[in-house]
Structures are given as structure tokens and as C-alpha cells.
Amino acid sequence: MKETLKVVNQMVRDGVIEDYAIGGAIAAIYYLEPFDTADLDIFVQVSTTGSALMILAPIYEYLIKRGFKAKGEFIYIEGLPVQFLPVFNPLTEEAVRKAQTIKYARVTTRIMRPEHLVAIMLDTRRPKDYLRISMFLEHGTVNLRSLNAVLRRHDLMKKWKDHEHRFKP
């Protein structure tokens, strides 16, 4: 994964993407115990507007030109399937902007904060998301005050109240 992150950081330096943050399962694993997952989700902020495909086209072009292979929704960077996702609403945009900077094997990278991950999972509402929310709450890795603020800002309080019986320990 180290080499993959180096490539993504180079994409920022080359202006292909403005900013990025690791989200999804790999970000959750940063805070929780490891579990099986297929890919690395990278949420990207880009200056281009348009459909998701149009936004992602320059990213794919850049990587394919450098010899990386695309397969389905993934692009394989140094053997790791990576899915690039453009920020698609104010919540994901804020999650990328407020991501924390960490080191992975001496490589600087950005990772979403637990409160944003929980809010995104609540918004996504798949069974595995509820399971992961309950893991976050159980481990006490979420700052409940910050989480409430995120939920209020993004109009997710009702969804939280409606579904908390599914993940409250």
C-alpha cells in the first residue's frame, strides 16, 4: 500500500487531483480491528465538474499512461485495487477537507475522521455499514459531540434516531 499512496500523492503534486482522503473499509480499519476488504477507496476533490465519469477520466488517463491497469470499477496501483470516488455531496466534501494527515510506512497520507466515516455509513445504509457503526461505537473511537455536530450539519439526525436501534451497543 505504501507504493500506492506514493502514486496518489504524486497525483496531487501533478495537479490531477486537488485533495484526497482514504475512506471506506481501509479508513475504518485505521480505527478498528482489521477485517477483510477488497479495495482501497480514495475520495478525491477535483476542480472539474460534470458527471462522475467525466471527473474520473483524467485520473484514469493519468494512471493508464503510467502503466496501471483498470479492471471494472478498480484501477490496480502496485497490485492493490483502488477505487477513486469524487466527493459527491457536502458530507463527503467536508470529510475530505477535514481528514487527518497520518503516516503509513513513512509516507504521508490523509484519512477520514471517524465521525465522518460514521456519518457516511449512516447515509449509505447497507447492513455492513450498520455493523461497522456499531464497531465504532463499541470501541469508543468516535467523539460523540463531534459526531452530533456532523450529523446536524448534514441533516442526518433523523436518520440516526430512526436507525440507532440497529447499531447502539
Place this chain on the structure above:
Amino acid sequence: MKKYPDISEIIKQKEQHRRVLAALPFEQKIEIVFKLRERREFIKSGRVISNSKKPKTESG
């Protein structure tokens, strides 16, 4: 009434193990993820280790 064993201690230990795993450095957790992925791929491939390929022990 049938009496069942109390497994609360086992559950407590599992919980403790999960906390230990969660506290590992990120790099180590990612190594575990890769191992889990390899295991999943192996299971998906449906390969079986036949008896003839098993390493022979001294007794047999």
C-alpha cells in the same frame, strides 16, 4: 433442565483480543488485511490440499 456451560469468560477474551487488534499499528493491520484477502482468494479458488501433497511426517 439441561445445564449449559457459562461462556462469558470466552466472550470477554474475544472482546479483549479485538481490542488488542484494534490497537495495532496501521501498517500491521494492513498486513493482516492482505493475509485475509489471500485466504479469501484461496477459499474462492476451491483448491484443496490433497493427501498426496501433504508433507510426510516421520511416522508416515
